[in-house]
Amino acid sequence: MKLSQIFTKTTKTHPADAESVNARLLVQAGFVHQEMAGVYSWLPLGLRVLNKVEGIIREEMNLLGASEVRMTSLQPKENWLKTGRWDTFDVLFKVPSQTGKEYALGSSHEEIVTPLVGAYVKSYKDLPVAVYQIQTKFRDELRAKSGVLRGREFGMKDLYSFHSSQEDLDAFYARVAKAYMRIFARCGLDVKMVEASGGNFSKKNSHEFQVHTDAGEDMIFTCENCNFGQNTEVATVKEGDVCPICGGVLNLKKGVEVGNIFDLGMKYTVPFELGYTDSAGSRSPVYMGCYGIGTTRLVGSIVEALHDERGMMWPREVAPFAVHLVSLSSRDEEMNARIMSSVMELYENLQSAGYEVLWDDRDASAGEKLADADLIGIPLRILVSEKTLRENSVEWKERGVSEVKLVSVEDILQAIEVFKK
Amino acid sequence: MKLSQIFTKTTKTHPADAESVNARLLVQAGFVHQEMAGVYSWLPLGLRVLNKVEGIIREEMNLLGASEVRMTSLQPKENWLKTGRWDTFDVLFKVPSQTGKEYALGSSHEEIVTPLVGAYVKSYKDLPVAVYQIQTKFRDELRAKSGVLRGREFGMKDLYSFHSSQEDLDAFYARVAKAYMRIFARCGLDVKMVEASGGNFSKKNSHEFQVHTDAGEDMIFTCENCNFGQNTEVATVKEGDVCPICGGVLNLKKGVEVGNIFDLGMKYTVPFELGYTDSAGSRSPVYMGCYGIGTTRLVGSIVEALHDERGMMWPREVAPFAVHLVSLSSRDEEMNARIMSSVMELYENLQSAGYEVLWDDRDASAGEKLADADLIGIPLRILVSEKTLRENSVEWKERGVSEVKLVSVEDILQAIEVFKK
Numbered sequence: 001m002k003l004s005q006i007f008t009k010t011t012k013t014h015p016a017d018a019e020s021v022n023a024r025l026l027v028q029a030g031f032v033h034q035e036m037a038g039v040y041s042w043l044p045l046g047l048r049v050l051n052k053v054e055g056i057i058r059e060e061m062n063l064l065g066a067s068e069v070r071m072t073s074l075q076p077k078e079n080w081l082k083t084g085r086w087d088t089f090d091v092l093f094k095v096p097s098q099t100g101k102e103y104a105l106g107s108s109h110e111e112i113v114t115p116l117v118g119a120y121v122k123s124y125k126d127l128p129v130a131v132y133q134i135q136t137k138f139r140d141e142l143r144a145k146s147g148v149l150r151g152r153e154f155g156m157k158d159l160y161s162f163h164s165s166q167e168d169l170d171a172f173y174a175r176v177a178k179a180y181m182r183i184f185a186r187c188g189l190d191v192k193m194v195e196a197s198g199g200n201f202s203k204k205n206s207h208e209f210q211v212h213t214d215a216g217e218d219m220i221f222t223c224e225n226c227n228f229g230q231n232t233e234v235a236t237v238k239e240g241d242v243c244p245i246c247g248g249v250l251n252l253k254k255g256v257e258v259g260n261i262f263d264l265g266m267k268y269t270v271p272f273e274l275g276y277t278d279s280a281g282s283r284s285p286v287y288m289g290c291y292g293i294g295t296t297r298l299v300g301s302i303v304e305a306l307h308d309e310r311g312m313m314w315p316r317e318v319a320p321f322a323v324h325l326v327s328l329s330s331r332d333e334e335m336n337a338r339i340m341s342s343v344m345e346l347y348e349n350l351q352s353a354g355y356e357v358l359w360d361d362r363d364a365s366a367g368e369k370l371a372d373a374d375l376i377g378i379p380l381r382i383l384v385s386e387k388t389l390r391e392n393s394v395e396w397k398e399r400g401v402s403e404v405k406l407v408s409v410e411d412i413l414q415a416i417e418v419f420k421k
Numbered sequence: 422m423k424l425s426q427i428f429t430k431t432t433k434t435h436p437a438d439a440e441s442v443n444a445r446l447l448v449q450a451g452f453v454h455q456e457m458a459g460v461y462s463w464l465p466l467g468l469r470v471l472n473k474v475e476g477i478i479r480e481e482m483n484l485l486g487a488s489e490v491r492m493t494s495l496q497p498k499e500n501w502l503k504t505g506r507w508d509t510f511d512v513l514f515k516v517p518s519q520t521g522k523e524y525a526l527g528s529s530h531e532e533i534v535t536p537l538v539g540a541y542v543k544s545y546k547d548l549p550v551a552v553y554q555i556q557t558k559f560r561d562e563l564r565a566k567s568g569v570l571r572g573r574e575f576g577m578k579d580l581y582s583f584h585s586s587q588e589d590l591d592a593f594y595a596r597v598a599k600a601y602m603r604i605f606a607r608c609g610l611d612v613k614m615v616e617a618s619g620g621n622f623s624k625k626n627s628h629e630f631q632v633h634t635d636a637g638e639d640m641i642f643t644c645e646n647c648n649f650g651q652n653t654e655v656a657t658v659k660e661g662d663v664c665p666i667c668g669g670v671l672n673l674k675k676g677v678e679v680g681n682i683f684d685l686g687m688k689y690t691v692p693f694e695l696g697y698t699d700s701a702g703s704r705s706p707v708y709m710g711c712y713g714i715g716t717t718r719l720v721g722s723i724v725e726a727l728h729d730e731r732g733m734m735w736p737r738e739v740a741p742f743a744v745h746l747v748s749l750s751s752r753d754e755e756m757n758a759r760i761m762s763s764v765m766e767l768y769e770n771l772q773s774a775g776y777e778v779l780w781d782d783r784d785a786s787a788g789e790k791l792a793d794a795d796l797i798g799i800p801l802r803i804l805v806s807e808k809t810l811r812e813n814s815v816e817w818k819e820r821g822v823s824e825v826k827l828v829s830v831e832d833i834l835q836a837i838e839v840f841k842k
Contacts, residue, residue: 005486005488006488007538007541007542007550007552009541030541033540036495036524039495040493041490041492041493042491044488044489044490047489047491067427068465069463069465070463070468072456072461073557073559073574074574076456093516095514095516095526096515097514097573098561098563099563112462116454116462120429126428129428136494136557138495140519142519152518153494153495
């Protein structure tokens with residue numbers, strides 16, 4: 001895609017919500033636009049990242065055998081009364097209708113998915129069931145802050161699983177935990193799975209997936225050696241303690257929770273009478289688990305974890321484009337024509353080879369183009385100019401690596417192939 | 422995909438909202454689940470259709486050079502006050518927050534997109550701009566009816582374009598009209614583009630895209646010969662009149678509006694001060710158009726237009742799967758093993774060849790499996806049974822065609838290739 005075709009522009013001005021690094025960089029690079037506190041629209045470059053994150057999650061959910069659905073944001077008040085959460089879920093938006101009714105605005109979907117699955121599950125033969133969606137959630141936070149990390153409207157993947165036994169739920173829970181670690185690794189994040197309290201959801205087994213960053217709102221004890229971790233909210237350890245797993249030292253760090261998994265037991269299946277008939281013909285309630293990943297928060301966490309003073313540094317699998325192609329014009333008309341023909345050929349060749357290319361074709365200065373490339377943060381920058389063409393080469397620069405080198409025009413495709421591996 | 426892996430089931434019971442054919446069939450086949458009047462969740466089979474419809478729309482929008490974004494559902498009250506629609510848009514949900522604020526819940530996005538684009542457009546060089554999204558909309562309808570044709574929560578593609586002149590807007594408007602006709606044709610629908618009133622939006626140029634079906638709420642005069650049509654709301658003609666274009670006879674028919682396009686003029690750009698500087702340095706307001714397609718309504722319209730007494734009849738480009746593979750078991754154990762190995766091989770081969778296959782692998786009767794295949798409505802049904810295998814063949818049946826024929830196992834891939842063209 002040509003940068004001139006994207007209607008957004010980068011800006012040097014810090015946005016109002018400048019307390020958070022993710023909001024500042026995402027807004028300055030034109031990835032998102034703040035509509036109100038905690039409410040962001042996703043613009044072409046940002047939506048590309050979000051789509052890639054969603055794609056990774058979708059792949060991993062499908063590998064778990066989960067079925068994708070799209071549940072509703074408007075939810076019946078009766079369902080929330082039934083679980084007792086209409087009055088206790090403190091961030092629930094309640095939407096009045098001119099029909100005289102009142103709806104819950106989906107901040108979570110247990111109240112929808114449980115009766116939905118209950119409409120189809122009758123016998124042990126119908127279990128297990130796992131369904132997920134990637135969808136917008138709404139939460140009436142008193143204070144929306146930290147950019148896209150804690151919003152009133154945000155993207156979330158929520159998976160729900162239903163089982164005929166605790167053992168089956170436990171086994172699935174463990175498979176989800178592994179899938180989550182793969183998802184976060186593919187997003188370029190070093191994430192710890194830590195023991196956590198269930199919050200509003202549950203007092204049973206639950207784990208959080210925490211990225212260490214100073215933008216985090218959670219305090220986590222983590223082992224310097226192994227994967228052990230505990231949220232301070234539930235901690236049985238303290239800073240400087242010896243790790244109960246490996247004997248290493250425990251440190252206190254700030255973290256952002258990018259995912260969580262809960263054993264819900266029968267908390268929702270009992271009120272919605274979601275039961276099954278076993279092989280002997282007797283009825284039991286279904287065991288249920290729920291598993292969330294904040295998709296927009298995940299994008300914000302990547303920015304918090306991976307940036308420098310110049311801008312964002314996207315990991316390859318979630319970068320909006322694979323290659324940032326920069327062409328610099330020359331004052332010499334003939335040379336300019338040669339640059340244009342070279343860069344157009346490169347643009348076509350890279351795209352034919354299957355690479356997503358952002359070509360900065362604007363009439364802007366070298367300084368502006370290079371600053372924007374650093375801000376936008378695509379992993380590989382390739383520059384074509386009078387200087388490089390005199391060497392029959394292009395300039396190769398990886399984001400986050402200071403070295404700049406020349407690669408000959410003939411070798412560029414092969415070099416990218418190696419780089420992408 | 423194996424049908425046994427999908428948690429939904431078909432049902433013979435007519436749902437409560439049985440006034441509409443689309444709701445009845447979509448619910449009975451397990452494509453959607455009604456949460457409340459006018460509020461439907463999309464289940465695995467239904468979501469596949471919706472994703473295909475969205476994919477077609479996305480392709481055609483990208484061909485127009487439009488950029489995809491994802492705007493917000495929570496919208497500032499101030500923006501709606503600015504356009505005067507806070508008090509006049511009769512189906513606007515208003516969401517109170519515990520912060521004391523009140524939000525509009527997105528039923529349309531002019532109040533978001535206009536200032537958003539205004540943040541980036543300064544000069545004539547920044548125009549034209551076209552942005553679109555595919556997203557959930559909310560409307561507080563007094564009476565939600567007609568299944569997924571008129572809901573309180575529904576999917577919509579909304580495109581907005583911004584121009585420096587009326588001529589440029591007119592040219593883009595005409596290109597969108599053509600793209601819309603392609604989209605509806607690819608969805609298997611015969612759609613008329615008719616002159617329409619602007620409703621709440623505009624009194625300028627506007628057109629509706631109408632599918633003829635008795636489930637429609639609109640009354641349309643259409644020419645029996647040419648493409649001329651007028652909504653009765655704005656009609657200058659009456660039934661039996663001579664068509665002003667071709668001299669044919671005008672008939673009155675019921676229609677469902679699956680899309681609409683509006684020349685908004687400066688209705689939104691003036692209140693949001695979205696202007697541009699021309700080459701001479703003087704400021705003018707920007708010209709704006711908006712273009713909608715109801716995505717969930719489009720799926721419902723396909724059902725209304727294309728079904729028979731047995732069930733739905735999906736056009737190829739939007740069918741949830743290309744092939745519905747049915748295996749019937751035999752009482753003979755050896756033959757049963759042969760059927761299973763044949764059908765598994767066919768299932769693998771078809772998928773390797775790039776076809777999406779739904780394999781009814783359930784332990785169910787022939788009558789049940791064939792009735793479900795008709796209800797679900799995939800264009801091609803392939804049946805493997807003792808009877809067909811004795812002829813070294815499979816049974817070939819196209820949905821909506823009464824003829825059933827045998828195709829030899831070796832020829833099946835080639836036959837499908839021909840059928841798909």
